[in-house]
Amino acid sequence: MEKIFRVLHQDQHSKARTGLLSLGHGIVKTPVFMPVGTNGTVKAMYHRTVKEIGYSLILGNTYHLYLRPGCNVLTQFDGLHRFSDWDANILTDSGGFQIFSLSKLRKIYNEGISFQSHIDGSRHEFTPEKVVDIQQTIGSDIAMCLDICSPPGIDHKKTLKAMDITHAWAERSIARRDSLEELTGRSFRGKLFGIVQGGFYDDLRCQSAHTVSDMDFDGIAIGGLSVGEAKEQFVHFLALTAAEVTLSKPRYVMGIGTVDYILEAVGNGIDMFDCVLATREARHGTVFTDDGMLNLRRSFNKFSDRPLSENCTCTACTGYSRAYLHHLFKCNEMLGGMLASEHNLAYLYNLMQRVHRAIEEDRFESFKNDYLKRFYADGGLCRK
Amino acid sequence: MEKIFRVLHQDQHSKARTGLLSLGHGIVKTPVFMPVGTNGTVKAMYHRTVKEIGYSLILGNTYHLYLRPGCNVLTQFDGLHRFSDWDANILTDSGGFQIFSLSKLRKIYNEGISFQSHIDGSRHEFTPEKVVDIQQTIGSDIAMCLDICSPPGIDHKKTLKAMDITHAWAERSIARRDSLEELTGRSFRGKLFGIVQGGFYDDLRCQSAHTVSDMDFDGIAIGGLSVGEAKEQFVHFLALTAAEVTLSKPRYVMGIGTVDYILEAVGNGIDMFDCVLATREARHGTVFTDDGMLNLRRSFNKFSDRPLSENCTCTACTGYSRAYLHHLFKCNEMLGGMLASEHNLAYLYNLMQRVHRAIEEDRFESFKNDYLKRFYADGGLCRK
Numbered sequence: 001m002e003k004i005f006r007v008l009h010q011d012q013h014s015k016a017r018t019g020l021l022s023l024g025h026g027i028v029k030t031p032v033f034m035p036v037g038t039n040g041t042v043k044a045m046y047h048r049t050v051k052e053i054g055y056s057l058i059l060g061n062t063y064h065l066y067l068r069p070g071c072n073v074l075t076q077f078d079g080l081h082r083f084s085d086w087d088a089n090i091l092t093d094s095g096g097f098q099i100f101s102l103s104k105l106r107k108i109y110n111e112g113i114s115f116q117s118h119i120d121g122s123r124h125e126f127t128p129e130k131v132v133d134i135q136q137t138i139g140s141d142i143a144m145c146l147d148i149c150s151p152p153g154i155d156h157k158k159t160l161k162a163m164d165i166t167h168a169w170a171e172r173s174i175a176r177r178d179s180l181e182e183l184t185g186r187s188f189r190g191k192l193f194g195i196v197q198g199g200f201y202d203d204l205r206c207q208s209a210h211t212v213s214d215m216d217f218d219g220i221a222i223g224g225l226s227v228g229e230a231k232e233q234f235v236h237f238l239a240l241t242a243a244e245v246t247l248s249k250p251r252y253v254m255g256i257g258t259v260d261y262i263l264e265a266v267g268n269g270i271d272m273f274d275c276v277l278a279t280r281e282a283r284h285g286t287v288f289t290d291d292g293m294l295n296l297r298r299s300f301n302k303f304s305d306r307p308l309s310e311n312c313t314c315t316a317c318t319g320y321s322r323a324y325l326h327h328l329f330k331c332n333e334m335l336g337g338m339l340a341s342e343h344n345l346a347y348l349y350n351l352m353q354r355v356h357r358a359i360e361e362d363r364f365e366s367f368k369n370d371y372l373k374r375f376y377a378d379g380g381l382c383r384k
Numbered sequence: 385m386e387k388i389f390r391v392l393h394q395d396q397h398s399k400a401r402t403g404l405l406s407l408g409h410g411i412v413k414t415p416v417f418m419p420v421g422t423n424g425t426v427k428a429m430y431h432r433t434v435k436e437i438g439y440s441l442i443l444g445n446t447y448h449l450y451l452r453p454g455c456n457v458l459t460q461f462d463g464l465h466r467f468s469d470w471d472a473n474i475l476t477d478s479g480g481f482q483i484f485s486l487s488k489l490r491k492i493y494n495e496g497i498s499f500q501s502h503i504d505g506s507r508h509e510f511t512p513e514k515v516v517d518i519q520q521t522i523g524s525d526i527a528m529c530l531d532i533c534s535p536p537g538i539d540h541k542k543t544l545k546a547m548d549i550t551h552a553w554a555e556r557s558i559a560r561r562d563s564l565e566e567l568t569g570r571s572f573r574g575k576l577f578g579i580v581q582g583g584f585y586d587d588l589r590c591q592s593a594h595t596v597s598d599m600d601f602d603g604i605a606i607g608g609l610s611v612g613e614a615k616e617q618f619v620h621f622l623a624l625t626a627a628e629v630t631l632s633k634p635r636y637v638m639g640i641g642t643v644d645y646i647l648e649a650v651g652n653g654i655d656m657f658d659c660v661l662a663t664r665e666a667r668h669g670t671v672f673t674d675d676g677m678l679n680l681r682r683s684f685n686k687f688s689d690r691p692l693s694e695n696c697t698c699t700a701c702t703g704y705s706r707a708y709l710h711h712l713f714k715c716n717e718m719l720g721g722m723l724a725s726e727h728n729l730a731y732l733y734n735l736m737q738r739v740h741r742a743i744e745e746d747r748f749e750s751f752k753n754d755y756l757k758r759f760y761a762d763g764g765l766c767r768k
Contacts, residue, residue: 040711044718046699069686069711076687077707085703283718302453303460315430319469323461327424327453334428334667334718 004191004218005030005250005271012362015242015269016355021057021250023141024190025081025089028057030250030271031355033262033348034091035279038064040084043279044334044341047086053314053346054353056088057141059274062134063098066124067117071137079139079189091142091274092135093254094195095126097149097223108148110165128169132176132188140190144221145173150199152229159199166197167211174216191218193252196241199224205237209244219250222270226255235264242268259288259351259375263368266355278348282340285329287316288347292375294322294382296340301326314346315339388575388602389414389634389655393744399626399653400748402740405441405634407525408574409465409473412441414634414655415739417646417732418475419663422448424468427663428718428725431470437698437726438733440472441525443658446518447482450508451501455521463523463573475526475658476519477638478579479510481533481607492532494549512553516560516572524574528605529557534583536613543583550581551595558600575602577636580625583608589621593628603634606654610639619648626652643672643735643759647752650739662732666724669713671700672731676759678706678766680724685710698730699723 008018008029021028035042035050038061042050050058060080069083077083080090099106099115105123106115112127128146135143146169148162173192181187194217198204212220222241225234238253242265245251250271256262257275265273278288285296289309294301296308304322312318316325316339328336358367392402392413405412419426419434422445426434434442444464453467461467464474483490483499489507490499496511512530519527530553532546557576565571578601582588596604606625609618622637626649629635634655640646641659649657662672669680673693678685688706696702700709700723712720742751 039715039717040708041715041717041719044722046719046722048699048703064715068715069707073687073707073711076689077705083705083708083711085708303457305460315432319432321461321467323453323457324424324467324469327457327467331423331425331448331452333423333425334721335425335430337718338428338430338722 003248005248009360011359011364014267014364016266016359016364017269017271018356018359019250019271021271023057023089025087025141026056028089029356031266031352032057032272033257033352034059034272034274035345036061036274036276037084037086038276039068040065040080042341042345044283044337045279045345047084049315049342050345051086051088053342054349055345058086058088058090060090060092060138060140061095061098062092062131062138062144063095063102065092065138066095066134067119071134074137079137081139089141090138092138092140092144094131094144094146095134096147097254099126100149108165110168112146128172129176132173132180132192135190136180136184136186136188142219143188143190143192145170145192145194147195147197147223149224149227150197151224151227152200152233154199156201156204159201159204162199163197163204163208166195167208170194170212170215170217193217193219193221195221195223195254196245197224198241200229200233200237202240205241206244209241213244213246213249217249219252219272220245221252221254223254225253226261231260234261238264238270239268242270257348260372262348262351263355263372266359267364267368278344279341282344283337285325285336285340287340287343289382290371290374292378292380292382296322296325296336297329298326300384308340308343309347312343312346312350314343316343317346387632389632395743395748396746398651398748400650400739400743401653401655402743403634403655405655407441407473409471409525410440412473413740415650415736416441416656417641417736418443418656418658419729420445420658420660421468421470422660423452424449424464426725426729428667428721429663429729431468433699433726434729435470435472437730439729442470442472442474444474444476444522444524445479445482446476446515446522446528447479447486449476449522450479450518451503455518458521463521465523473525474522476522476524476528478515478528478530479518480531481638483510484533492549494552496530512556513560516557516564516576519574520564520568520570520572526603527572527574527576529554529576529578531579531581531607533608533611534581535608535611536584536617538583540585540588543585543588546583547581547588547592550579551592554578554596554599554601577601577603577605579605579607579638580629581608582625584613584617584621586624589625590628593625597628597630597633601633603636603656604629605636605638607638609637610645615644618645622648622654623652626654641732644756646732646735647739647756650743651748651752662728663725666728667721669709669720669724671724671727672735673766674755674758676762676764676766680706680709680720681713682710684768692727693731696727696730696734698727700727701730
């Protein structure tokens with residue numbers, strides 16, 4: 001298998017590293033934050049703006065795209081790239097997590113998962129093979145295997161069973177990928193990542209990390225973190241699992257978007273992460289600053305002529321004041337969410353650029369400490 | 385008084401004309417459609433995109449801007465231009481119409497109007513003088529006089545009284561404009577337009593047209609049309625009033641945005657119009673095409689690879705299919721409203737360009753007939 005990842009620089013004093021990820025629609029520098037475009041649109045953003053910020057890898061949700069617009073529409077457009085006018089890379093998740101968080105009446109078999117659509121109640125079934133096929137239809141540059149997430153509170157026996165099924169599904173996903181050309185006349189268009197599970201048990205996490213690392217995947221995701229556990233648990237299981245996952249492939253932690261979790265992941269040698277938080281918080285009027293999260297609805301913004309964040313070159317920061325953004329959110333004007341979304345994505349992109357520089361200058365740990373000290377100086381909130 | 389308007393070309397076979405309007409933030413070619421930015425933002429649009437389409441004159445609502453962000457905030461930013469990052473022209477209405485359509489417990493005195501905010505129920509008073517002052521604070525390039533709108537169904541006596549008050553307020557507005565420098569040390573920043581009223585009575589309409597035409601205004605608006613009357617009434621009172629308003633000044637009909645009303649106005653020598661319809665319909669998934677209004681939520685769009693409208697160069701038409709827009713609206717994604725708003729504003733801008741060419745080639749009437757014949761071929765709806 002052709003390698004899609006190479007390490008550029010290993011920080012001398014931490015596990016943090018920079019790297020290059022070669023994908024079907026261009027090269028991506030890591031560590032990389034991926035904006036989420038659940039329905040084939042990064043919410044409240046033009047795709048061209050997402051790209052202008054610098055992003056070349058975004059995420060789509062297989063569960064959502066399968067339900068709407070559906071595979072027949074995506075087939076007509078030969079995938080999501082042309083349908084959504086996005087010519088850089090797309091990673092799609094497996095749909096497993098969405099089935100657990102959104103759909104009703106789900107049932108897990110060895111064969112797959114049956115579930116009810118959260119939109120219209122219709123019944124569907126996902127198998128590992130079908131999920132590979134759907135992502136082939138989407139044209140994902142990175143596809144994920146169907147998996148079962150075990151949140152905290154699930155006992156060891158059930159977590160073990162879910163993990164074993166996840167591993168079996170991983171092998172079936174690989175088999176499907178490798179037989180796709182024979183089955184359909186078209187080889188698999190993207191790269192396939194496996195997902196480590198094992199819940200909140202040290203032994204299972206290690207076992208899963210080793211098992212999935214040894215499989216024929218292009219990259220490895222650590223799943224089942226940031227699913228409601230305490231931060232100490234996240235930190236513990238992230239470090240434990242990351243230490244056991246192969247270093248030769250790109251390493252991805254799913255669903256993290258706060259600055260402390262992102263920097264924790266980078267410090268553990270994680271290369272990729274995604275989260276809806278940046279755009280969701282933006283639509284509710286909360287934006288990233290170096291001094292914590294700024295709630296634009298708060299009245300102290302009313303007369304403020306300051307930009308959202310110093311040194312930010314996004315549309316919001318170069319054209320508008322906090323006072324104007326405050327006004328937009330008070331009036332529930334869409335432009336508020338549009339500008340705040342652009343800012344949050346630009347902020348995280350720039351943060352990753354700062355992270356790259358810190359790693360390449362072997363000072364990631366001190367960067368992380370200084371950054372978090374300022375960010376959390378007032379409880380993580382920017383209050384003036 | 386310096387003239388701000390000159391006719392470029394008078395169509396040989398109709399009253400339609402092209403002209404140039406010289407304002408504080410640039411020259412505007414007429415007939416001009418003005419997008420509405422009620423709260424200092426054209427909904428779902430970046431101001432830079434509004435300008436890129438070609439617009440150099442947008443509308444703001446005095447009533448809304450007075451309530452939010454309020455004059456103290458606008459004063460801090462020396463007006464709406466800097467506050468909202470819009471460096472072309474702004475016209476603001478007088479607030480009179482909004483008081484009648486939105487606020488509660490309004491009461492008209494000879495002195496002014498007292499009303500209750502639709503936002504928080506707080507009590508306020510608008511006088512003609514105060515409305516001039518507010519628009520000076522906003523920094524409007526075109527300000528409107530406070531007026532009283534008489535919708536259909538108001539009797540002759542009450543309509544006459546409302547008209548007389550409107551005329552008295554017009555004189556007081558002019559007096560305020562002319563004394564502003566002495567009162568405040570800063571001369572009036574914009575141009576002041578009077579408003580013709582007279583309800584749905586021929587004699588009052590003519591009387592108001594003559595009275596307001598003779599006053600010292602930079603332009604004349606025909607108010608109190610498109611306020612719920614039948615189309616025949618609109619056509620009748622528009623033609624009647626337009627024939628009596630001076631031709632030497634820019635002539636403005638407030639609140640019209642459907643293609644038939646716009647072309648009717650142009651055919652009566654109207655130079656300016658505005659409406660929220662283009663952006664409001666867009667947010668609900670309905671867009672302009674030459675074949676009528678297209679409802680993107682309808683299922684016939686699901687697989688359509690066509691652009692919204694042929695020959696349109698907006699972001700929606702150059703980057704996306706009807707199928708993608710359909711998908712966005714089915715998912716209630718903000719990008720749907722953003723793209724459709726841009727398209728509708730681009731469509732109307734381009735329509736006005738076509739109107740300019742038709743006038744300058746003395747074929748406005750045939751253009752109008754051909755255009756409306758195609759647009760209304762299937763009841764004004766694009767059904768495929």
